[in-house]
Amino acid sequence: MIAMITEDSIDTYEQRFYNIFGESVMERQILHVDVNNAFLSWLAVYKLQNGEKVDIREQVAVIGGDETKRSGIVLAKSPKAKQFGIVTGETLYSARQKCRNLQVYQGDFKIYREYSNKLYNLLLQYTDKIERFSIDECFLDMTNYLMNDTLLNKAKEINRRVKNELGFTVNVGVANNKLLAKMASDFTKPDRVHTLFKEEIPIKMWNLPISELFMIGKKTVPKLYNMKIRTIRDLANADKNMLIKKFGKHGKLMWEYANGIDNSEVQYIQEKPKSIGNSVTLPMDIANIEQLEEVLLSLTEQVAYRLRKQDMVANVVCVQLRTKEFEDFSHQAKLDNPTSSTKEIIKKAKQLLSEMFKQGMFIRLIGVRIDNLVPKDGMQLSLFGNTKNDEKQKKLDSVIDLLNEKYGYNSITRAGKLKSDEIVKIVKKEK
DNA sequence: TCTGGGGTCCTAGGACCC
DNA sequence: TCTGGGGTCCTAGGACCC
Numbered sequence: 481m482i483a484m485i486t487e488d489s490i491d492t493y494e495q496r497f498y499n500i501f502g503e504s505v506m507e508r509q510i511l512h513v514d515v516n517n518a519f520l521s522w523l524a525v526y527k528l529q530n531g532e533k534v535d536i537r538e539q540v541a542v543i544g545g546d547e548t549k550r551s552g553i554v555l556a557k558s559p560k561a562k563q564f565g566i567v568t569g570e571t572l573y574s575a576r577q578k579c580r581n582l583q584v585y586q587g588d589f590k591i592y593r594e595y596s597n598k599l600y601n602l603l604l605q606y607t608d609k610i611e612r613f614s615i616d617e618c619f620l621d622m623t624n625y626l627m628n629d630t631l632l633n634k635a636k637e638i639n640r641r642v643k644n645e646l647g648f649t650v651n652v653g654v655a656n657n658k659l660l661a662k663m664a665s666d667f668t669k670p671d672r673v674h675t676l677f678k679e680e681i682p683i684k685m686w687n688l689p690i691s692e693l694f695m696i697g698k699k700t701v702p703k704l705y706n707m708k709i710r711t712i713r714d715l716a717n718a719d720k721n722m723l724i725k726k727f728g729k730h731g732k733l734m735w736e737y738a739n740g741i742d743n744s745e746v747q748y749i750q751e752k753p754k755s756i757g758n759s760v761t762l763p764m765d766i767a768n769i770e771q772l773e774e775v776l777l778s779l780t781e782q783v784a785y786r787l788r789k790q791d792m793v794a795n796v797v798c799v800q801l802r803t804k805e806f807e808d809f810s811h812q813a814k815l816d817n818p819t820s821s822t823k824e825i826i827k828k829a830k831q832l833l834s835e836m837f838k839q840g841m842f843i844r845l846i847g848v849r850i851d852n853l854v855p856k857d858g859m860q861l862s863l864f865g866n867t868k869n870d871e872k873q874k875k876l877d878s879v880i881d882l883l884n885e886k887y888g889y890n891s892i893t894r895a896g897k898l899k900s901d902e903i904v905k906i907v908k909k910e911k
Numbered sequence: 912t913c914t915g916g917g918g919t920c921c922t923a924g925g926a927c928c929c
Numbered sequence: 930t931c932t933g934g935g936g937t938c939c940t941a942g943g944a945c946c947c
Contacts, residue, residue, distance in 0.1 A: 546915095730944080928936085
């Protein structure tokens, strides 16, 4: 029998899907809620609620970093700014070139957190299986929470209620797994509800360019283009084993995603962090290791404080440098014993810095990250540790934490530590 | 007036042990 | 004197996400 089967027919899709997973695939009812232009919308709502007359969402406006701190990039844009071709991540300088009278506003993370929590609390009325994927995105597992209603109706209700009750708009993606729900919420914006069920994949998803697929970034796109893979359809129809050979695990993942396959669960139980980091672009390039050590200490204190608040200890310390030429380096090392002590962590961090730093380097960014975190109560006690000194250090750390909590972070400083604005002064003076 | 900061996961290569 | 693989741990760097 000769059958005419086009490559992208629904039949081949279904066939492939069941060939791989058979009947075992459990269909779940998933929503993805994505705040439209989150940082800009939230600042707009905050301003309106505090007496401001103009809605900055109606302006040609962006939320930007701070150019005086050399972090002048676009973090969010209004629809009108988008019309000028302004994109997230580009420099404010470049954005201004595209639009002469661009309005630039500074962001405020306190405001973001507040509105993010309001959204979360509203969503909790629909299901307690919510994964906070980022500050402005949530996955909802609605599988046993539909109450004789349809998933689409719930999505529309959430979309309407957020707008009416919280004052900003969201896109809601409706699907049977997380990947498809996320792809759906990304379709057309703002203030929309989109479905992406299995049978809709060929029409709604496969015509999109591969760059639109979740987990395909700017390094992978040109590689796929060289292989004549340009649309998600091309990728879905590509040979899976060839992709695995070329891209390893990532190849398998992107083939599955192109075919709409994703069996991951909504992670509604908040997991403990696996690493904690803090980094800063310096106000000006620094070529002096003593000054870098001062900054490193300041960064490390915050990291260790956050670690202790989690009741965890770290096994690995990692120091990161970026030169003025934008070259990135990092060195990491295991700690002798898992610890949350600022003193132990900074000791290792300084060793790593001196390993990496060479005379004549101009450093633009410095960062510290602690890794391989484990819960404190599960930690192994050191057989040879100096218990008395350890106890003393622990008490010191906890007193500092207490003061930080009471009077705000950075309320007290250890001897030898300079705040970053003082570093600015030093660097300026030397110039 | 160029180019943020906070994460997670993966890979390749070297050291080391059996 | 020459020649093995398998396994684990560690580190540096890179890719991706928001």
